[in-house]
Amino acid sequence: MPLTDTAIRKAQPGPKPRKLADAKGLYLEISPTGGKWWRLKYRIGGKEKRISLGTYPETGLRDAREKADSARELLARGQDPSDQRKAEKARNVVEDAAAARAEAGLPPEESFEHVAREWFDTRKDEWAPSYGEKILRRLEVDVFPWVGFEPISSITPPQLLTVLRRIEARGVVETAHRALENCSQVFRYAVATGRVQSNPARDLKDALRKPMVKHFPAITDPARLGELLRAIDAYKGTHVVRAALALLPMVLLRPGELRKARWEEFDLDKAVWTVPAERMKREKAGKLFGKPHVVPLATQAVAVLRDLHALTGSSPYVFRGERHHDRPMSDAAVNAALRAMGFPADEVTGHGFRATARTMLAEQLGIAESVIEAQLAHSVKDSLGRAYNRTEFISERRSMMQHWANYIFALMKEAPC
Template sequence: MAGSELLSDKAIRAAIKDAETSGKARKVSDGAGLVLDVRPTGVGWWRLRYWLAGKERMLSLGTYPDTSLSQARARRDEARRQVAAGTDPSELRKADKAAQAQVAKVEALEEAGLPPEGSFEAVARDWLSTVHAGKVSEGHHTRTRLRLEQDVFPWIGRRPLAEVDAPELLAVLRRVEARGAIETAHRVKDACGQVFRYGIATGACARDPAADLRDALRPVQARHHAALTEPAEVAKLMRAAADYAGQAVTRAALLLSPLLLLRPGELRHLEWAWIDLEAGMLTVPGALMKRTKADKVDGPPHLVPLARQAVALLAELQAITGEGRFVFPALTSRLRCMSENTVRSALRRLGYGNDEMTAHGFRAMARTMLAERLDVAPEVVEAQLAHAVPDALGRAYNRTQYVEQRKAMMQTWADYLDRLRLGADVVPINGRAA
């Protein structure tokens, strides 16, 4: 370019002085498209005029004197080589700036301990707070978050969501399987699938690789809560519970478990304000029940008709704990409900291991025996157990239907347990001996 170079530092200083004196900007050319736009402020702007695809374009190359004449010429020559190769130097500069900004952003996030944008962890945390937290209970949300934090983020958290494929995700899940947590591995896969589907909706990825792993994990072995369902064994249990020699509150919880048919967590959180002994009805707020978050907030309460035996036990217990909030307070403080292991420990004390009978097993016991021994309609039993039914309309009906049928069922069930405890030869409606 030497032959076309017209400027010198002396000429540039003269042009700047002239602009300062006249108060008017002026342009001086160095040839090959390089121009210095001199301002009255004493600063000049280096600009390169070039043509690409038949269109005139302009590129800034810096300011004088910060960018010297020789530097401006070097930048001009590089830009002209890019143009000759069919590359637009303006677009290339924009891309470089964007890349630098992205690197700076990633470094800032890393310094703050945050995942890069578009990474598995970033999208997963967005899904957790935006979608998951609004759909499930706080406990469920916490468990999902901890599973992702412990079993997924350390391995693929920083990876771009769109780049994670099925084999890579499977390797993550295999680590969970390797420690024997088969059910957890399936739950982690399900959570990852929801993250990918959220990523598809938000444009962070194009597909869900978790869907390709449907048959890749070891199957979960179905586990049921241990429960007694043979009349002779249930009779022995009822007699043992009646003779329980431990704390009075624990004995009451043990005896009421088969009469109320609540889940252990629901039973131990019971409050006296929910019980109407005169009406023979326990009204459990929807927020305490095992439901979706929306149903916990908006769903109706769960009604538990109280058999005469349940009313009698509660009346006795009211004399002991009735001045407090909880029906079954903790032994150490009436400000808290009893421990989740209280009924289980009482069963252990009576000689029943986890493989024989559990606190949750009272519900399975009732579900089986009410249907098989007392011929109670399954939908009535399911309504009392507060089991969800497939469709939303059915759920709405089942929580308010069958109240009268359930009243009769709960009394029949309590009477049946009494007769078993007393050793009677119970003959159900269908005529089969118990």
């Protein structure tokens, strides 16, 4: 006989679990402590199974029968109610996790942003912090806002191209190409980790405009260089900036490498400056494990440094800050001085002295490219494709640096060699 609400309310627990049958496998189980659970017994695949349909009185008789009917409908379609319940619980877990991530401001799992950040965390230790920050910032500003929350497996080439076109439309074509390369790296990582089958960024390079290659402005005309050198010699600014301006053409280093110079790196008696690897523009491995960069100093450079030592020798920095002697001078100081002397930004910058030296050493003095590139700390390959060691050509580099200093000093005195 089917159960009634009255019979359920009057049912008392016994010393052992009791089962009050309703119909078609539905029954109420009463524990010795008085708890009441609805159960449904069924068979599937030749096996007898049971599922719980709730507790009484929270789940009444009518509700229990409706749940039992729903389970039987699944059985009629060949589906196991227990498996369906497990799948539903799994979906709820995923949905709850997604809601928690959204509330915390995190991207959905397996979205483009989620995979991109995972890729970034995998690779970031290989890069200098500043380089990694630029990559992440580029993705955060130009890519994540539009496809960050999209499932990475759903992103198509046209969809990604739309994102890149938006960057391109701002006139920063080179940034668009860099963003494309970063996206391609993320998708290659997704392929390797089984998230996607192919890389939708692979064939998009030719769909973007080609970036205009911009070199740092540099003076390569001997007469004009002579004018600049005379302006530097007559510069009325601070002694520290004047010394930096005088040395930049002679040492072939980047302005940032120069301005952070420390006195402990110099041996003026041997006329050599040893720049630590971590200060050079290299990949992180090169900064951590690479050899320092050796700069042979011409006699004119040594003279500038000895004169400057009287002023800044008590500071760790050769080019100390004007107000804070425990810091290097501002990174804008050199370019600001060039502008003050009347040389515009489209003609010369602090970084441009390297291009000036590279061009004129080859064209005016006939120095071998391999020697010039070694002093510029560029990787140069020989005829067999092997990279030259940066410490090679020391003798040739020393001769070159003195020859170059003599040449530019002659230009300054309006008597070119």
